[in-house]
Amino acid sequence: MATGLKNINIRGLGAERSLVLMNGKRMVVTGASVGKGGQYVVDVGAFPTIAMERVELLKNGGSVTYGTDAMAGVWNFITRDEFEGLEIQTNSAFVQESEGGDQNFGLIWGTANDSANLVVSFEYENRDRLNVHEHGQVDHTFAAWPLGVSSFGNPGTFTPANYDTSNQVVDPECGKSWGSNGGSAFLRQANAWSGCGYSYMPFANIIDPQKRLKFLAQTKFEVSENMEVYGEFLWSKLETIYEGSPSYPPTNPGANYFTFVPLSNPGLADLMANNMTDDQAAAFTAAGGALWWGRSLAGEGPAVQFPREHHSLRMVGGVRGFLDFAPTDGLNYDLSITYSEADSDVGGYDVLTQRFDQAVNGVGGPNCPRVSETANSADNDAIRGDGSQGCFYFNPAGTGSTAAPGTPLYNMPFIRDWFTGRSAGITENNYLVTDLVVSGDLPIETGSGAVAFAVGGQHRYYESEYNPTGDNRVDGAQPSPFHFLGVSLYNYLETTNWAVFAEAAIPLTPNLDVEIGIRHEDYDLDAVTKPKFAGRWDVTDTLAIRASYEQVFRVPVLPSNPTISLELYAPLGEYLSIETPVPTGLDPEASDNFNIGAIFAPADGLTMTVDYYSMSLSGPFGREAATCACADLVTNDAGQVNKIVTELINGEDIETDGIDIEVDWQIPMDFGIVSTGANANYILSYD
Secondary structure, three states: OOOOOOOOOHHHOOHHHEEEEEOOEEOOOOOOOOOOOOOOOOOHHHOOHHHEEEEEEEOOOOHHHHOOOOOOEEEEEEEOOOOOEEEEEEEEEEOOOOOOEEEEEEEEEEEEOOOEEEEEEEEEEEEOOEEHHHHOOOOOOOOOOHHHOEOOOOOOEEEEOOOOHHHOEEOOOOOOEOOOOOOEOEEEEEEOOEEEEEOOHHHOEEEOOEEEEEEEEEEEEEEEOOEEEEEEEEEEEEEEEEEEOOOOOOOOOOOOOEEEEOOOOHHHHHHHHHOOOHHHHHHHHHHOOEEEEOOOOOOOOOOEEEEEEEEEEEEEEEEEEEEOOOOOOOEEEEEEEEEEEEEEEEEEEEEEHHHHHHHHOOOEOOOOOOOOOOOOOHHHHHHOOOHHHOOEOOOOOHHHHOOOOOOOOOOOHHHHHHHEEEEEEEEEEEEEEEEEEEEEEEEEEOOOOEEEEEEEEEEEEEEEEEEEOOOOEOOOOOOOOEOOOOOEOOEEEEEEEEEEEEEEEEEEEOOEEEEEEEEEEEOOOOEEEEEEEEEEEEOOOOEEEEEEEEEEEEOOOOOOOOEEEEEEEOOOOEEEEEEEOOOOOOOOEEEEEEEEEEEEEEEOOEEEEEEEEEEEEEOOEEEOOOOOOOOEEEEOOOOOEEEEEOOEEEOOOEEEEEEEEEEEEEEEEOOEEEEEEEEEEEEEEEO
């Protein structure tokens, strides 16, 4: 989960289809996905806002210059690279019911002489936790939201080990409330095996705690009258914690929904002695134990904490200037190399199935001399619950959360720590981009001016490495050791592509300009050549009409191993693991984009634009829905769903159109300029 990452999503077409630049140069995507389909995007939160001068938004026509992957548009951050002096900004916002709010401190400093300048900026951001329960705006009780309750709670439900539901017993602790943290246990018959559930919502956050550090340095040096070298250095760090359900349900193969509880377990023995009828107790005795439907920790909390740490680094070096070149009036050039990297260290925790079963069966603990790793093996009978040998029981009944320390029903914290495993991994992405752009005027005149042109080339190299670092790491196909989370394989991929482009601006009349362009991209998987046509007609001094048509194209970045996400599966009302295999027949997605609009400037400083756009997206990347009949449900012998396998596919074509409206008003004042404006987008259709 990409907690704390920020992205740009132009026209709602998906953040992965919006190309994000800073000063016209690319940035590597982060190592954490922001969507179900494995969408990896640029974290714009890594850019210090104090260093930003403006944003250039190009919704149409950017694919020739910047790349055919700019399907929805280009968002270009322009920095204050000529700032001189010192500026400090600080602000604080209090959020009611949060642990504080938002705090921000920024500093920018710049200096210059006749031939060089240096601008340095630093920014610190802090966001404090805003918990769902503390916020108090969501009623997550069973009466208000019966469909939002998990059937796996703690307290849970006990059924004789021979599946005799007629003698099933709901834990008598069910129905209680823990009050301060919002946790509770609801009496409800969710299915044949569960009569007690709970809501995990009180343990979620509206805002997860986040801390960011950002540093940006920029420099320019004039080598000669016609040559300048420049450089940029960006570094950013994000620390955040995702919080959620105190534990996960045992739905993985191997966990199989139920936990076997022996008659010797203190929790079950106490339940049979004090909270069962004679017939019920006899049924459990005859069955040789219980099948427990529940999770290791629920309403009592606390929330599980999944730490995330993200780093970003970006370095740019380039030279630009002017060359005398006949027969033109000269050429402008810009040659640059951009290197960027992003790493994400994402961790999580889940119950290790084998260790949990061992603890429930009295052979839990790091020092217990188990004869057999099989929890209920008779070979372990002599040491069950023998604390002198380091063997302990875990009590799954509700009494485990209320028992006093030192009593037989008490669950010692170190046993929970022992059967809790870590699921973690580090993703490192590296991106090397070389750009060359040459522009000028052709020795061709139309009577209304010279024909301007630009040609260029680009080479991009991308590599990504994922290294699992927890109990989730495996070297081949094997069952997950966890109750719920999946396993991970080492993953490495690299892609290379190069492109060349050319475009020209032709002034047909003093009031009518036409632009034509073409770009050829060569990828590892495919090669494509795409055109662009655009025009602008200045009808009057205050009104202009513009239009554009372009073809865009994007290839998938394919992992070398399956990916796993955690999602709510509506038919069960539970979260399950959703596995997406490596695609084998995925084609690139493409789109035909058309735009026509008007620019109206009725007064100095006031500009209004209205644009109609239409996009025809062919074969968009998407993952099959978990509820689709095409999804593969992996079930156990009892027919219960353990996980769902869904493919990443080329989905059905998308036709969408809409209206963009923008108003910008710059008002000169004695003390400076007051700027105000508004933006709106209305989607007419999305089919």
